[in-house]
Amino acid sequence: MAPRVALVTGGHRRLGKAIALSLARQGFDVAISYRSGADVAQQVAQELRGLGVRATAVAAELTDPVQVQQLVDQVTQQFGRLDAVIASAASYRPTPLEQLDAKQFDAIMMENARAPVDLLLAAAPWLRQSGDGRAVLMGDLAGFTPFRGYLAHSMAKAALHAAVAGLAAEWAPQILVGGVAPGAVLQPAELADPDWRRLQGAVPMGQTALAQPEVPVEAVCAAVLWWLTCPRYAAGQVLRIDGGRSARW
Numbered sequence: 053m054a055p056r057v058a059l060v061t062g063g064h065r066r067l068g069k070a071i072a073l074s075l076a077r078q079g080f081d082v083a084i085s086y087r088s089g090a091d092v093a094q095q096v097a098q099e100l101r102g103l104g105v106r107a108t109a110v111a112a113e114l115t116d117p118v119q120v121q122q123l124v125d126q127v128t129q130q131f132g133r134l135d136a137v138i139a140s141a142a143s144y145r146p147t148p149l150e151q152l153d154a155k156q157f158d159a160i161m162m163e164n165a166r167a168p169v170d171l172l173l174a175a176a177p178w179l180r181q182s183g184d185g186r187a188v189l190m191g192d193l194a195g196f197t198p199f200r201g202y203l204a205h206s207m208a209k210a211a212l213h214a215a216v217a218g219l220a221a222e223w224a225p226q227i228l229v230g231g232v233a234p235g236a237v238l239q240p241a242e243l244a245d246p247d248w249r250r251l252q253g254a255v256p257m258g259q260t261a262l263a264q265p266e267v268p269v270e271a272v273c274a275a276v277l278w279w280l281t282c283p284r285y286a287a288g289q290v291l292r293i294d295g296g297r298s299a300r301w
């Protein structure tokens with residue numbers, strides 16, 4: 053069987069990179085997209101090839117539908133197929149209500165909801181052709197329970213969760229669509245250490261995460277891999293990977 057090809061957006065840094073590496077370890081050929089940091093992206097592509105798979109890094113501003121189409125074209129020209137798309141790239145911008153204006157609101161909706169859906173729409177013909185096409189949208193716990201100070205981000209992720217269900221239904225049975233909604237998994241650069249520790253302190257599995265920061269990242273990677281390998285009947289759900297925060301055990 054020909055190796056399956058996966059595209060991971062934002063696959064050059066942080067969670068996207070961890071997901072790309074975990075898929076390569078499972079034998080997927082991997083394309084990653086990046087917006088800035090061409091050198092970093094090429095290094096990650098090299099690291100992926102070091103795992104014995106084919107890999108490429110493609111620059112794309114994902115809020116531009118022309119570049120989104122070019123991304124899909126470039127990946128499929130190089131690999132001849134596309135079996136899975138993991139839409140991981142996103143923004144995480146605070147919007148205190150007193151500062152929230154229409155321009156900012158639209159930009160955050162575009163970055164977190166519309167752009168990932170545009171990508172899936174562009175990739176759909178290839179995913180359909182795959183015979184076992186799968187798409188994973190990276191949501192956020194904020195899409196279920198809005199974070200204070202992040203109204204636009206929370207609303208955009210809620211819209212993305214709706215897209216998981218909507219596209220899964222529209223594209224069944226040819227393309228399986230699933231979602232992953234991480235909680236506090238990887239410390240945002242803007243969040244100071246004491247604030248991160250306080251946040252993890254409120255998470256049932258938080259002590260584990262503080263002692264072994266790779267544990268929550270591995271859980272997200274496992275959830276993504278599950279969507280790429282699970283029985284197709286599971287389609288349309290958003291898996292919360294949040295250390296029990298929303299379950300509150």
Ligand SMILES: NC(=O)c1ccc[n+]([C@@H]2O[C@H](COP(=O)([O-])OP(=O)(O)OC[C@H]3O[C@@H](n4cnc5c(N)ncnc54)[C@H](OP(=O)(O)O)[C@@H]3O)[C@@H](O)[C@H]2O)c1
Nearest residue numbers: 062066067068087088113114140141142190192234237238
């Ligand atoms: N980290 C967590 O704990 C956590 C928690 C909840 C949800 N999530 C979700 O999980 C996913 C990955 O999280 P992360 O923390 O690894 O993400 P991140 O660091 O916030 O963003 C990943 C990458 O997305 C790219 N990106 C953003 N806007 C883009 C655009 N318009 N066009 C092209 N690329 C763009 C950026 O690329 P450049 O660097 O090239 O600009 C960035 O490096 C996201 O969907 C996030 O919302 C993560």
